[in-house]
Amino acid sequence: MRSGEVLLDVQGVTLTREGRTILYDINLSVLAGEIHALLGVNGSGKSSLAYAIMGCEDYRPDAGRILFAGRDISDLPMHERARLGLTLAWQEPARFEGLPVGDYLTLGRPTISREELWEALNAVALDPATYLPRAVDRTLSGGERKRIELAAVYAMRPRLAILDEPDSGIDVLSFSDIQQLVQRMARSGCAVLLITHRNDMAAIADRASVMNAGTIIMTGAADEARRVYTARRG
Amino acid sequence: MKAQQISGITTPRGDPAWAREYNAILQAYEQAGGPTAALRSGRVAAVVVSANRVLGVVTVPGVTINAEPLPDGVQAQIMVAPGVRLERPVHLCFGMIAETGMQRIVADYEIGAGAQVEFLAHCTFPNARDLRHIMDAVVRVGADAHLRYTEAHYHGPYGGVSVEARAGITVDAGGRYFSTFSLVHGRVGRLLIDYTADVEASGVVDLTSMVYGAGDDDIEVRETVRLNGEKARGLAKTRIAVRDRAHSRVFTTAEGNAPRTRGHMDCAEIVRGNAVAENVPTVIVRSDEAHVTHEAAIGSVNRKELETLMARGLDEDTAVDVIIRGMLGRL
Numbered sequence: 291m292r293s294g295e296v297l298l299d300v301q302g303v304t305l306t307r308e309g310r311t312i313l314y315d316i317n318l319s320v321l322a323g324e325i326h327a328l329l330g331v332n333g334s335g336k337s338s339l340a341y342a343i344m345g346c347e348d349y350r351p352d353a354g355r356i357l358f359a360g361r362d363i364s365d366l367p368m369h370e371r372a373r374l375g376l377t378l379a380w381q382e383p384a385r386f387e388g389l390p391v392g393d394y395l396t397l398g399r400p401t402i403s404r405e406e407l408w409e410a411l412n413a414v415a416l417d418p419a420t421y422l423p424r425a426v427d428r429t430l431s432g433g434e435r436k437r438i439e440l441a442a443v444y445a446m447r448p449r450l451a452i453l454d455e456p457d458s459g460i461d462v463l464s465f466s467d468i469q470q471l472v473q474r475m476a477r478s479g480c481a482v483l484l485i486t487h488r489n490d491m492a493a494i495a496d497r498a499s500v501m502n503a504g505t506i507i508m509t510g511a512a513d514e515a516r517r518v519y520t521a522r523r524g
Numbered sequence: 525m526k527a528q529q530i531s532g533i534t535t536p537r538g539d540p541a542w543a544r545e546y547n548a549i550l551q552a553y554e555q556a557g558g559p560t561a562a563l564r565s566g567r568v569a570a571v572v573v574s575a576n577r578v579l580g581v582v583t584v585p586g587v588t589i590n591a592e593p594l595p596d597g598v599q600a601q602i603m604v605a606p607g608v609r610l611e612r613p614v615h616l617c618f619g620m621i622a623e624t625g626m627q628r629i630v631a632d633y634e635i636g637a638g639a640q641v642e643f644l645a646h647c648t649f650p651n652a653r654d655l656r657h658i659m660d661a662v663v664r665v666g667a668d669a670h671l672r673y674t675e676a677h678y679h680g681p682y683g684g685v686s687v688e689a690r691a692g693i694t695v696d697a698g699g700r701y702f703s704t705f706s707l708v709h710g711r712v713g714r715l716l717i718d719y720t721a722d723v724e725a726s727g728v729v730d731l732t733s734m735v736y737g738a739g740d741d742d743i744e745v746r747e748t749v750r751l752n753g754e755k756a757r758g759l760a761k762t763r764i765a766v767r768d769r770a771h772s773r774v775f776t777t778a779e780g781n782a783p784r785t786r787g788h789m790d791c792a793e794i795v796r797g798n799a800v801a802e803n804v805p806t807v808i809v810r811s812d813e814a815h816v817t818h819e820a821a822i823g824s825v826n827r828k829e830l831e832t833l834m835a836r837g838l839d840e841d842t843a844v845d846v847i848i849r850g851m852l853g854r855l
Contacts, residue, residue: 344831344835346831347827347831367834367839367840368831368834368835369834369835369837369838369839369840369843372834372835372836372837373837377835377836378835380828380832383832384826384828384829384831384832385829386829386846386847386850387763387792387850387851388849388850388851388852388853389846389847389850397833397836397837397838397846398836398837425850442836446836446837
């Protein structure tokens with residue numbers, strides 16, 4: 291589904307938090323419909339970059355700009371970025387007391403049909419009849435909550451989904467199930483920025499970038515990026 | 525007359541004034557979320573009280589209800605016979621249509637050993653401008669009995685109600701008592717909740733209060749759970765959201781007075797605008813085998829929750845509203 295059109299264009303982004311620079315002159319582009327892996331070890335700045343792209347509080351860049359579908363979104367609040375078709379699945383998703391899963395999945399796309407809700411939960415191996423009425427709260431295991439987060443992003447049908455370590459903490463879904471879900475999203479026309487520290491997860495990517503110590507050290511074909519990542523990790 | 529749809533009514537029929545008041549109070553009851561169809565069906569046990577007038581009493585086998593007027597309210601005695609298991613809840617409808625006045629409810633609940641029953645209470649004051657409602661309740665849950673008591677209030681839009689809800693609860697060995705108090709629609713006015721529960725061996729008590737204050741509403745919640753018998757368990761849970769200039773104060777106490785008792789206090793208060801929230805937990809342990817814990821989250825909406833919803837396209841105000849409504853069970 292890649293079109294060659296640049297959907298996300300991060301240009302020279304630098305981010306300082308609590309007096310420490312954690313992103314240095316980041317340049318990154320994600321094409322429409324592509325799976326773009328962002329490889330890096332823990333602490334390399336992958337999640338910080340995701341938060342900066344999404345517009346999270348305290349992650350506003352000191353320099354550089356972020357373009358989405360050709361529009362400078364650097365000063366847009368999160369919800370306006372989301373309404374343009376950008377969203378993020380957190381590595382450790384928040385929990386919501388009293389908010390049913392069905393309502394949670396509907397928030398991102400109020401016009402979603404019942405069939406699409408079921409499809410989203412089935413895509414992450416959760417039984418819709420069981421889970422739709424349950425609350426997105428502490429009664430869910432970490433793995434269940436993570437799968438619901440992926441289902442919520444899938445249900446939203448964004449133009450670009452940033453998935454932050456989608457395979458971490460998943461109890462039942464296998465590694466290949468996650469890969470299939472990501473590929474399914476891409477087939478539906480959604481570009482995916484796949485953040486991972488696992489080299490094998492990046493195997494499904496069209497392209498990949500390698501991050502180290504707050505800097506992107508290379509971007510290229512996924513196989514090449516995986517080789518570089520492996521070599522640097524030793 | 526619609527009133528005749530209720531069987532077993534103890535109040536006079538054929539009186540148009542009574543019918544008007546009865547229908548008005550049921551309309552208010554519906555505004556507060558009460559299921560009027562069940563109430564009108566005559567198949568559920570029920571008490572309907574307007575000011576100090578008992579408009580209707582319906583009983584079912586195993587349930588005895590005595591309700592008598594007082595000068596400023598009603599005295600009610602509700603008894604569930606031992607071993608009785610009711611499939612449908614007992615409905616309690618208290619309220620006043622007037623803008624001003626006083627209503628005092630003195631209630632005595634006696635749940636016989638082994639009985640299982642649920643009460644749905646709705647207190648409605650839709651037009652209140654200067655109105656006082658006092659509830660003094662004594663609740664006795666017999667051995668191995670199970671009582672679920674859900675009380676929803678609707679105070680109208682003016683904040684002109686002062687509510688004092690007091691209850692002394694005793695739960696005998698193996699008994700279980702679950703209560704939920706909610707005032708999340710309309711204004712609060714002034715609210716005092718003051719509940720004390722004494723729990724015997726292997727008994728369980730679970731007190732939940734949910735309140736949404738705005739304007740200059742004033743909310744005070746006092747809940748004390750005394751776990752007196754071995755293996756007794758108790759939870760005092762408060763969920764409060766305040767905005768504008770509203771003020772909430774939550775004082776919870778859990779006492780672990782016997783071996784292997786387990787107590788927990790769980791308080792979440794969300795504050796917006798110039799509102800103020802206070803929480804003062806007290807833990808008392810008199811047994812080296814008891815365990816009592818407390819958790820509280822007071823302040824703004826959790827940032828991660830907020831940003832998660834904003835990443836789905838909700839603006840900040842809408843996201844906060846979704847979080848508060850979820851917390852208060854209003855979704």
